[in-house]
Amino acid sequence: MKQESLTTLQEHWDITYNHALGETGSHFYNALRDEGKILGRRCPACERVLLPPRPFCDRDFVDTTDWVEVGTEGRVEAFTVVFQSFRGLPEAPYCIAYVLLDGADTAVLNYVRGIDWTPGNVPQNIGVGTRVKVAFAEEREGRMTDFWFEKA
Amino acid sequence: MSGAVGIVGVHQEPYGENYSESTLEEMVFRATRRLLEEAGVEREELSNIVTASSDVTDGRAISNMVMAGSTASYFKDSINLSSASEHSFLLAAMQIMSGLRDLTLAISWSKVSESPVDVVQRVASEPYFTRPIGINAMTSYALQASAYEQAYGPDRNLISRVVVKNRRNALDNPLAHLREAPTLEQVNESAPLSWPLTEYDLPPYSDGVCVLLLASEERARVFDGPVAWVRGMGWATGGYWMGERDLTKLPSLEAAAKKAYAMAGIEDPLEQFDAAELHEASSYNEIMQYEALGFAEYGAGEELISEGVTLPEGKLPVNRSGGALSSNPAFASGLVQVAEAALQVTGRAGERQVEGARRALATAQQGFATQGASVVCLEGE
Amino acid sequence: MREVAIAGIGQTKYSGLTDQSYPELVRAATKTVLEDAETTIDSVDAVVVSMAPDAIIGVSHGERWIVDACGAAGKPMMRVHTGGATGISAVQVAAYHVASGMYDTVMVVGADRVGESGDAQTILNRIWDPFYERAMPLNTITMLAFQAVRFMEKYGMTEEHMAAVSVKDHKNGCKNPYAHVQKEFTVEDVLGSRMISWPIKLYDSCPSSSGGAAMILTAGENVGRFPHKPAYIRGLGHASETYWMGDRMGPKKEVDHADSPALTQAAYAAYKMAGIQDHRREIQAWELYAPFSNIELHAIQDVGLCEPDETLKLLEDGAFDIDGDRPVNPSGGVLCANPISVTAMVRVAEAALQVQGRAGEHQIDGVKTALATGIGGDHQHFGAVVVGDGR
Numbered sequence: 001m002k003q004e005s006l007t008t009l010q011e012h013w014d015i016t017y018n019h020a021l022g023e024t025g026s027h028f029y030n031a032l033r034d035e036g037k038i039l040g041r042r043c044p045a046c047e048r049v050l051l052p053p054r055p056f057c058d059r060d061f062v063d064t065t066d067w068v069e070v071g072t073e074g075r076v077e078a079f080t081v082v083f084q085s086f087r088g089l090p091e092a093p094y095c096i097a098y099v100l101l102d103g104a105d106t107a108v109l110n111y112v113r114g115i116d117w118t119p120g121n122v123p124q125n126i127g128v129g130t131r132v133k134v135a136f137a138e139e140r141e142g143r144m145t146d147f148w149f150e151k152a
Numbered sequence: 153m154s155g156a157v158g159i160v161g162v163h164q165e166p167y168g169e170n171y172s173e174s175t176l177e178e179m180v181f182r183a184t185r186r187l188l189e190e191a192g193v194e195r196e197e198l199s200n201i202v203t204a205s206s207d208v209t210d211g212r213a214i215s216n217m218v219m220a221g222s223t224a225s226y227f228k229d230s231i232n233l234s235s236a237s238e239h240s241f242l243l244a245a246m247q248i249m250s251g252l253r254d255l256t257l258a259i260s261w262s263k264v265s266e267s268p269v270d271v272v273q274r275v276a277s278e279p280y281f282t283r284p285i286g287i288n289a290m291t292s293y294a295l296q297a298s299a300y301e302q303a304y305g306p307d308r309n310l311i312s313r314v315v316v317k318n319r320r321n322a323l324d325n326p327l328a329h330l331r332e333a334p335t336l337e338q339v340n341e342s343a344p345l346s347w348p349l350t351e352y353d354l355p356p357y358s359d360g361v362c363v364l365l366l367a368s369e370e371r372a373r374v375f376d377g378p379v380a381w382v383r384g385m386g387w388a389t390g391g392y393w394m395g396e397r398d399l400t401k402l403p404s405l406e407a408a409a410k411k412a413y414a415m416a417g418i419e420d421p422l423e424q425f426d427a428a429e430l431h432e433a434s435s436y437n438e439i440m441q442y443e444a445l446g447f448a449e450y451g452a453g454e455e456l457i458s459e460g461v462t463l464p465e466g467k468l469p470v471n472r473s474g475g476a477l478s479s480n481p482a483f484a485s486g487l488v489q490v491a492e493a494a495l496q497v498t499g500r501a502g503e504r505q506v507e508g509a510r511r512a513l514a515t516a517q518q519g520f521a522t523q524g525a526s527v528v529c530l531e532g533e
Numbered sequence: 534m535r536e537v538a539i540a541g542i543g544q545t546k547y548s549g550l551t552d553q554s555y556p557e558l559v560r561a562a563t564k565t566v567l568e569d570a571e572t573t574i575d576s577v578d579a580v581v582v583s584m585a586p587d588a589i590i591g592v593s594h595g596e597r598w599i600v601d602a603c604g605a606a607g608k609p610m611m612r613v614h615t616g617g618a619t620g621i622s623a624v625q626v627a628a629y630h631v632a633s634g635m636y637d638t639v640m641v642v643g644a645d646r647v648g649e650s651g652d653a654q655t656i657l658n659r660i661w662d663p664f665y666e667r668a669m670p671l672n673t674i675t676m677l678a679f680q681a682v683r684f685m686e687k688y689g690m691t692e693e694h695m696a697a698v699s700v701k702d703h704k705n706g707c708k709n710p711y712a713h714v715q716k717e718f719t720v721e722d723v724l725g726s727r728m729i730s731w732p733i734k735l736y737d738s739c740p741s742s743s744g745g746a747a748m749i750l751t752a753g754e755n756v757g758r759f760p761h762k763p764a765y766i767r768g769l770g771h772a773s774e775t776y777w778m779g780d781r782m783g784p785k786k787e788v789d790h791a792d793s794p795a796l797t798q799a800a801y802a803a804y805k806m807a808g809i810q811d812h813r814r815e816i817q818a819w820e821l822y823a824p825f826s827n828i829e830l831h832a833i834q835d836v837g838l839c840e841p842d843e844t845l846k847l848l849e850d851g852a853f854d855i856d857g858d859r860p861v862n863p864s865g866g867v868l869c870a871n872p873i874s875v876t877a878m879v880r881v882a883e884a885a886l887q888v889q890g891r892a893g894e895h896q897i898d899g900v901k902t903a904l905a906t907g908i909g910g911d912h913q914h915f916g917a918v919v920v921g922d923g924r
Contacts, residue, residue: 006552009279009280011279011283011591013275013277013588013591014271015208015267015268015271015272016213016267016268017211017266017267017663018266018267019175019176019211019266019663019664020171020173020174020175020176020263020266021173021175021664022173022174022175022178023173023174023764024175024178025175025664025665046785048785050777051779052664052665052666052779054177054221054777055174055175055177055178055181056181056185056221056222057223058220058222058226058775058776058777058780059226059775059780059787061181061185061188061195061226062185062226076565076678077683077779077782077783078679078682078683078720078778078782078790079679079682079732080675080678080679080682080730080731080732081730081731082670082674082675082729082730082731083727083728083729083730083731084729084730086654086655086670086672086725087654087655088655088658089655089658089670089672090670096669096670096671096675098778098779098782099677102897104783105783105785106777106779106780106782106783106785106786107778107779107780107782107783107786108665108779109665109666109669109671109778109779110669111669116784116850119728119731122731122732127686128682128686144665144666144668144669145668148761148915158769174888175664179664187889196872200771205614206593206594207586207587207588207591207593207614208588208594210588211659211663212658212659212660212663213585213586213588213656213659213660214585214614214615214616214909214910216614216616216910216914217616217660217661217776217909217910217911217913218660218661218662218776219776220774220775220776220910220914221775221777222775225773226773226774227772227774227794227795227798228772228773229770229771229772229773229799230771230772230773230914231613231615231622231625231771232613232614232615232622233580233611233612233613233614233626234584234594234596234613234614235594235596235597235610235611235612236585236611239611239612242611243611243626243629245633246629246633246635247629247633249633249634249635250534250535250624250629250631250632250633250634251534252629252632252769272593275592275593276592276593276594276597277592277689278592278598279591279592280554313919385611385635386609387610387611388607388608388609388610389597389600389605389606389607389608389609389610390600390606390607391600391601391606392597392598392599392600392601392826393601403607404607407607410610411609414588441785510675514712518594518597519594519597520597523597523600524597524610
């Protein structure tokens with residue numbers, strides 16, 4: 001009997017979501033875009049300054065209360081340098097890191113730019129504890145990509 | 153059944169068109185927080201949480217991940233189901249029956265305003281045969297209604313009166329999404345969207361969150377308020393292919409009811425229940441549920457409407473809350489029916505209270521044309 | 534609690550590419566488990582579907598699509614989804630079906646076809662919150678590379694330690710006929726493999742696998758109806774952490790992203806329920822969910838298999854080898870097969886095979902009790918199941 005060829009069917013999901021940002025997210029992005037400020041929210045119970053800012057604290061299960069402007073320098077808490085490109089994600093290599101900005105109690109994720117990476121030079125160029133500073137995009141549009149980190 | 157299970161708390165946010173002022177995470181946090189406050193329970197006292205969510209509706213590929221903070225799951229046993237919202241309730245009840253858990257939240261949500269409902273439904277059809285045809289909830293329930301229409305030729309006036317009944321009921325429900333009642337003429341004269349269903353025959357799409365607190369018998373005794381005891385529950389799925397099913401009937405609902413009735417000792421549902429909250433996916437579908445649930449013979453469901461049996465003043469008021477035709481937080485709808493039935497048997501349904509309701513029934517359906525269904529029987533004290 | 538026993542286990546061979554459709558994989562898993570339990574679908578009272586992100590198979594609420602494939606039509610069916618932990622959560626949900634008295638015999642079944650979407654890591658980027666973190670190239674690899682970096686900082690783990698885990702697991706995987714990757718590596722091979730997301734390299738990573746798995750659970754009083762020596766579900770534990778990885782860092786953190794206290798909470802809850810007092814002595818085989826080599830090391834210490842300062846030394850001494858005194862992942866673990874939706878179920882299945890003495894070439898002598906774990910979300914949802922040979 002002749003071997004029948006098995007086929008595939010290509011399908012693409014095309015769904016556009018309009019996620020509401022809410023008051024907290026909107027204010028954070030407006031301040032980032034218009035004033036070049038990074039704002040955290042303070043939990044009245046544990047008193048942590050949460051960054052990214054959230055309307056409530058999951059640990060204490062209460063609403064957060066105050067806005068706190070955090071510093072533009074901080075400490076790398078975790079990082080990775082990605083050498084493999086994935087479809088829909090940026091061209092490798094690039095570095096992303098969780099940074100504890102001065103005045104914040106939780107680390108925020110963003111790119112670390114300004115370093116040429118090879119698999120061999122990673123630990124020489126960045127580590128837990130490395131000091132970094134925030135660089136802002138000149139044209140900001142109210143997105144996380146409006147800022148990134150560079151070595152201080 | 154092992155240990156008894158009681159519902160000791162219900163919280164629903166008002167169902168509405170668009171909660172654009174808050175994120176999904178905030179919406180669910182607020183509802184959960186309010187339930188705990190109303191029930192006087194600290195998060196630490198919870199034994200566990202069961203959530204039910206739909207990734208594609210939420211636009212989050214593991215929707216209980218970001219939502220863990222909102223559902224009080226920080227350092228808690230928290231399991232998520234994605235088959236149906238009321239399954240969160242069913243699992244929570246089984247966990248308590250097993251004696252391994254004793255104070256459990258069941259939570260479900262839908263924020264349908266953030267995505268194109270039609271596209272979201274269409275990717276739930278398999279890609280080879282049905283997706284190219286464009287099957288969605290509306291067309292699947294139209295196929296069901298059409299099959300019923302062909303089999304029994306119901307009186308269109310009576311179908312329309314289901315809509316009028318439920319939408320009028322919603323006037324008494326401050327949480328309902330649609331709170332304007334159309335006249336019989338308006339319903340009769342509305343244009344078909346997918347024959348034989350018109351705009352009025354189909355539910356709206358609502359944003360909403362529903363949270364229930366379940367307790368073991370021992371824990372339930374500690375609460376001051378009235379308890380809705382779970383007397384029976386059942387759920388079942390049918391096959392995927394609509395072409396293989398008898399679309400004039402609801403076999404999965406029948407199977408679910410059989411199990412739930414056997415547990416609860418229900419032999420004559422019309423006599424034994426005082427209120428029913430049925431998740432009606434269309435006006436026709438409510439009539440079909442009457443038949444699957446044993447309120448009427450096949451093809452005779454419309455008589456309950458013509459005789460006024462399911463009106464608020466009838467023998468078995470159905471969908472006193474306004475039902476899904478008035479509020480339909482898509483995926484979360486099934487849990488809403490359980491919540492409303494619990495409010496009825498605990499006398500906490502406010503303006504929509506069925507007087508003296510002691511036993512109530514809730515149903516839910518999921519998938520295309522009632523592929524799956526659940527039934528819950530509750531009893532007050 | 535009513536006793537819950539494992540009456541049947543079915544696995545397909547895991548592989549990279551398959552011509553089988555998703556329902557066909559589910560069908561294959563179903564057939565295998567029914568054959569193993571020497572029963573028919575009629576004896577199954579309810580079905581629990583183990584299905585992680587359905588975008589990977591391209592059908593939203595795909596559990597409805599596979600009802601016919603797994604024989605659930607006319608039966609109660611629930612689908613569990615806790616990300617990577619889905620499989621172990623599903624076993625727990627099935628156990629509650631039986632323990633509650635609602636149903637006597639329950640099948641838990643699932644499959645994955647990770648090759649179905651060429652965009653798995655793109656889909657897995659969509660698990661992050663859409664507001665702050667999704668704009669970053671987070672995926673399941675980068676999130677666990679962060680763990681590796683913190684674990685290195687906190688405990689002195691090196692890339693060589695990671696490689697040693699990979700070498701051990703791949704060696705074990707060669708003994709497992711179902712494993713997707715059946716190839717031995719040397720430490721040099723692993724260290725020389727392509728860097729994916731520093732410090733995680735290709736051979737530190739799980740493969741993208743397709744295949745299916747299923748289990749049949751039954752009430753303790755029914756075990757006589759099934760052919761194999763029973764294994765009992767003796768302990769269940771489940772716990773979740775904060776979604777926010779950045780909250781697991783800094784001086785005010787309650788947990789460290791290097792560790793997983795919620796895994797500890799889940800494992801100890803399972804020990805307690807099982808009446809285990811000295812888990813290091815009473816448990817003889819450990820199937821710990823670890824999709825990257827670094828994860829196995831933190832899992833080892835977080836389930837209390839050793840003290841945190843002993844882990845690396847014990848690894849060097851071979852304690853976690855299949856013939857060591859604390860064998861971890863005798864099946865080869867997730868590093869040798871990761872059919873996402875069922876990966877964590879396979880941990881329970883493998884634990885049960887060890888207890889039943891049915892693990893074949895990777896059988897460890899004298900296993901009376903075994904632990905299985907699962908991890909889901911962004912290293913956030915943790916499940917643990919203790920399987921034992923007695924009630």
